[in-house]
Amino acid sequence: MKKSLKAILALTLAISVVLSMTGCGGEQRTQLKVYNWGDYIDQSVITEFEKRYNIDVIYDEFATNEEMYAKIKAGASDYDILIPSEYTIKRMIDEDMLHKIDLNNIPNYKYIDDKFKNLAFDPSNEYSVPYTWGTVGILYNKTMVKEPVNSWKILWDEKYSKQILMMDSLRDSIGITLKMLGYSLNTKDDKELNDAKEALMKQKPLVLAYVGDEVKDKMIGGEAALAVVWSGDAMYMKRENPDLEYVVPKEGSNMWFDSVVIPKTSQHKKEAELFINFLCEPEIAYKIANYIGYSTPNTEAVKMLPEEVRNDKTAYPPDEELARCEVFEDLADSLVKYDRIWTEVKAQ
Amino acid sequence: MKKHLMAYPYALWMLIFTMIPLALILFYSVFAIDDAGIHFTLDNFKRVFEPLYLAVFWRSIKLAAESTIICLVLGYPMAMILAGKNLSKKSILVVLFVIPMWMNFLARTYAWMTLLEKNGLIATIAGFFGIDLPSLLYTEGAVVLGMVYNFLPFMVLPIYSVLVKIDKTVVEAAEDLGANPITVFRRVIFPLSIPGVSSGITMVFMPALTTFVISRLLGGAHFTLIGNLIEQQFLTTMDWGFGSALSIVLMLMIMLSMGVTMRYEKENEGGGLW
Incomplete structure (x- = not known):
């Protein structure tokens, strides 16, 4: 017994020596820790950044804003770059979790379209730089839906009973319902929220399922006629199945942003800003947009995209359509009301 | 040493x-942290007992109970077949039964999605024979099916391990004394397998x-x-x-159900969990 214990001790010692040696080796190259959505970058871009600036990038992925937020809030991580959505950024700004970004270090910021600057969640562009943007809308299968689709009301049409896919996300599903009713999707008014709840309960028997990422498989495979989706996913699905078409209903919708931020946990703010500047380089932004299919806020990158993508209203809707869209705001304490509605609808 | x-x-x-995670959960459940500091509250527990959430508890218990009963009805004969004395390739059968468990639980559940969907394998085969199936996926039945499929081995294996250990001479004695097969099962085999059944029920439920x-x-x-409700919170x-x-x-509910099943478990019968 004693002998084996000694052996184990020796082994642990040896391993820790080896580990500490590699640790020393890493110190010459700075490490930049990036935390982004799953499948949301062209990996070759990362390699290019590492080569050009002699910096190691450690790249991790998350599936929801909430998951990312919970991890950062817990405090055990040391990420340098995060790419959350706007309402989470607002929350992080309010909770003093983000570094201010020095735009002097980001000369390529000039390529970002002005209409994506000075947005409500970060009014003076101090904390975030837009990475992608898009809308929420209805994706429908032209072989199953013969009538024109232009209103959220079609999701309440009994003709399409059990052919409708909703998002399993309380902000999005309640948000579009509020829009259908003509309310703001950031409302905190009890009566308006109650109307939305009743509408969602009425809709429930017609809904085939409340889904997450599976929506892509289901719509491409023709399992449902109508689905509520993000524009970026719609681009992908349309490419895979030409019968699909995407529309932002006339009542308006949600417009969203995923922007790059630097959390206070970062020890490498300089390198993080270097990385953000790199992402704003037209050539790089083009590569990313081309790969992930989501819309880029980079004016020069848009010009490089193939014409059919650039002119696709799904990814690059006309301004008057965007004018009808609202951006999510952080609901703070009212989120509980939304949660309750969502539970009531789904527990029915 | x-x-x-x-x-x-x-x-x-x-x-x-x-222990530490449990203590943390207990802490979060009874203490509210706000600007005024930390203070004791039972509001969270009051909220749990609102009709809305009780309905969710009730549905969970109902579906879990249904799956457990189906697992028992399907699993017991299966365990008996596996434990049967005139089966020569027994170990191969057991291995075949366990192999699907090696695969990731999520992957197996996704596989059922493709099988059950409207244009899926089952509907396509049924359509070939002219049968128009109603939607299979996204129904309560599909949820129970998923549970039964994923948890069935947890029912079969404890029962099996008890059944193979039953002293064959006890069964022979019953037969010698004139008991017919049904009586042998009812009065000898089943009572002896209760520990396996009760741990099977716990492990599925x-x-x-x-x-x-x-x-x-x-x-x-x-x-x-x-589970969905907790995840959402x-x-x-x-x-x-x-x-x-x-x-x-x-957790209290689980402990309660464990307490109930434990009463039926005799010590050192081999199939027990604890």
Whole structure:
């Protein structure tokens, strides 16, 4: 017994020596820790950044804003770059979790379209730089839906009973319902929220399922006629199945942003800003947009995209359509009301 | 080295990964943290007993009970076949039965999605024979099916391990004394297999009660179970207090059901869990 214990001790010692040696080796190259959505970058871009600036990038992925937020809030991580959505950024700004970004270090910021600057969640562009943007809308299968689709009301049409896919996300599903009713999707008014709840309960028997990422498989495979989706996913699905078409209903919708931020946990703010500047380089932004299919806020990158993508209203809707869209705001304490509605609808 | 020294790593493990998390959940459930500091509250528990959430508990218990009963009805004969004395390739059968368990649980559940969907394999085959099936995926039946499929081995294996250990001479004695096969089963085999049955029931009922992936994927999130509710509190709403209170109530329910099944378990019968 004693002998084996000694052996184990020796082994642990040896391993820790080896580990500490590699640790020393890493110190010459700075490490930049990036935390982004799953499948949301062209990996070759990362390699290019590492080569050009002699910096190691450690790249991790998350599936929801909430998951990312919970991890950062817990405090055990040391990420340098995060790419959350706007309402989470607002929350992080309010909770003093983000570094201010020095735009002097980001000369390529000039390529970002002005209409994506000075947005409500970060009014003076101090904390975030837009990475992608898009809308929420209805994706429908032209072989199953013969009538024109232009209103959220079609999701309440009994003709399409059990052919409708909703998002399993309380902000999005309640948000579009509020829009259908003509309310703001950031409302905190009890009566308006109650109307939305009743509408969602009425809709429930017609809904085939409340889904997450599976929506892509289901719509491409023709399992449902109508689905509520993000524009970026719609681009992908349309490419895979030409019968699909995407529309932002006339009542308006949600417009969203995923922007790059630097959390206070970062020890490498300089390198993080270097990385953000790199992402704003037209050539790089083009590569990313081309790969992930989501819309880029980079004016020069848009010009490089193939014409059919650039002119696709799904990814690059006309301004008057965007004018009808609202951006999510952080609901703070009212989120509980939304949660309750969502539970009531789904527990029915 | 003394024996109790060897136990320290396990004790440490239990402390870090069981005791401390439990204590944290208990803490979050009864203490509210706000600007005024930390104060004791039972609001979270009051909320758990609102009709809305009780309905979710009730549905979870109902679906878990249904799956457990189906698992028992399917699993017991299966265990008897596996334990049967005139089966020569028994071990191969057992291995075949266990192999699907080696595959990731999520992958298996996704596989059922493709089988059950409207243009899926089952509907296509039925359509070939002119049968127009109603929608199979995203129904309560699909959720129960997913539970039964995933948890059936947990029912079969404990019963099997008890059945193979039953002293064959006891069965022979009953037969010699004139008992017919039904009586032998009813009066001898089944009573002796109760420990296996009760641990099987526990091992199926508990994961079925707490699952949230099966109801999301196969139920299309139509059927909120208690697991979904807890997940939503921690990841979406960030209401850790309420999520913790739900978890505590769920844990109490599990302990209660364990207490009930444990009464039927005799010691050292081999099939027991504890």
